[in-house]
Amino acid sequence: MPRLNLDEARRRLTEARVGYLATTRPDGRPHIVPIVFALDGDDMFSIADPKPKAGLDLLRHRNIRANPAISLLVDAYDERWERLWWVRVDGTARVVDEGAERDTAIHLLRTKYPQYRTWTTPFGAATLIHVERIASWALEETDPAD
Amino acid sequence: MPRLNLDEARRRLTEARVGYLATTRPDGRPHIVPIVFALDGDDMFSIADPKPKAGLDLLRHRNIRANPAISLLVDAYDERWERLWWVRVDGTARVVDEGAERDTAIHLLRTKYPQYRTWTTPFGAATLIHVERIASWALEETDPAD
Numbered sequence: 001m002p003r004l005n006l007d008e009a010r011r012r013l014t015e016a017r018v019g020y021l022a023t024t025r026p027d028g029r030p031h032i033v034p035i036v037f038a039l040d041g042d043d044m045f046s047i048a049d050p051k052p053k054a055g056l057d058l059l060r061h062r063n064i065r066a067n068p069a070i071s072l073l074v075d076a077y078d079e080r081w082e083r084l085w086w087v088r089v090d091g092t093a094r095v096v097d098e099g100a101e102r103d104t105a106i107h108l109l110r111t112k113y114p115q116y117r118t119w120t121t122p123f124g125a126a127t128l129i130h131v132e133r134i135a136s137w138a139l140e141e142t143d144p145a146d
Numbered sequence: 147m148p149r150l151n152l153d154e155a156r157r158r159l160t161e162a163r164v165g166y167l168a169t170t171r172p173d174g175r176p177h178i179v180p181i182v183f184a185l186d187g188d189d190m191f192s193i194a195d196p197k198p199k200a201g202l203d204l205l206r207h208r209n210i211r212a213n214p215a216i217s218l219l220v221d222a223y224d225e226r227w228e229r230l231w232w233v234r235v236d237g238t239a240r241v242v243d244e245g246a247e248r249d250t251a252i253h254l255l256r257t258k259y260p261q262y263r264t265w266t267t268p269f270g271a272a273t274l275i276h277v278e279r280i281a282s283w284a285l286e287e288t289d290p291a292d
Contacts, residue, residue, distance in 0.1 A: 015276075017225070018221070018223040020166040020168075020179070020219060022166075022168035022176035022178040022217070023176055024170050024174055024175065024176045027172065028169065028170055028215065029215035029236070030168035030169055030170045030176050030177075030178075030215060030216065030217045031168065031176075031217055032166060032168040032176075032178065032218070032234065033219070033232070033234075034216045034217045034219065034221045034223070034232050049149060059288075067174060068177035068178065069174065069176060071168070071175070071176045072178070073166060073178045073179070073180065075164070075180045077163055077164040077180070079163070079261070081261050081279055084180075086179070086180050088178065090175070093221055097263045114292070115225070115227050143231060
């Protein structure tokens with residue numbers, strides 16, 4: 001199966017603006033949600049929006065607290081299918097309600113996403129992902145020198 | 147939580163060019179892969195590309211054969227976050243190796259995706275998804291009359 005070289009896969013993962021986070025529900029069914037995230041080495045960070053009405057007890061958080069295994073995908077759909085590619089992270093996640101790690105998440109996310117810089121409402125809990133494996137797929141071979 | 151009305155969610159699901167399919171591995175970890183698909187009522191269809199070297203025994207198929215629960219997401223990322231939305235299907239999937247249902251999948255996919263029409267190599271197995279629930283999220287309210 002054609003793959004991206006690891007440097008290229010990491011570059012695309014770092015630059016991706018959105019990712020799709022899959023977790024497993026306590027009953028074994030999968031759950032999936034889009035997230036914005038920041039990558040720093042083998043650590044990925046995302047954070048819950050404030051949702052006063054719904055509370056901050058998101059389903060993804062409940063799933064992760066019960067089963068930390070996650071899979072996160074980034075891609076870029078293109079009608080020219082020869083250009084299709086994806087990068088997938090398999091890893092483990094933790095929900096961090098407060099403290100230095102959550103502060104780091106907010107800092108990294110504000111650096112990557114200007115949209116977060118103007119937010120004055122409090123954020124929710126952070127999700128910290130430890131990257132254990134990076135898989136990728138691409139139809140077109142990429143130049144390792146890219 | 148703001149939602150799309152069901153007609154609008156179905157319309158966006160029907161028109162989406164790519165979706166993200168989450169399944170559960172036998173060990174409970176989630177798996178995720180992008181797919182192209184066609185929706186017909188409460189049935190969704192996708193098909194495996196021919197991959198002679200790798201065989202057609204895709205991980206998603208092995209997962210579905212062991213645990214049919216799936217979750218499929220479509221979205222459209224936009225830097226104007228007030229325009230973000232997603233639609234998610236929860237359902238059950240079956241892998242169909244041959245026969246009339248697979249022929250229907252090929253027909254519907256060729257109707258939606260011109261890219262499939264010129265393929266002369268044989269396709270792999272089809273994945274048939276029965277839609278059990280459609281969930282959605284959107285920051286901007288949509289007009290039910292849209």
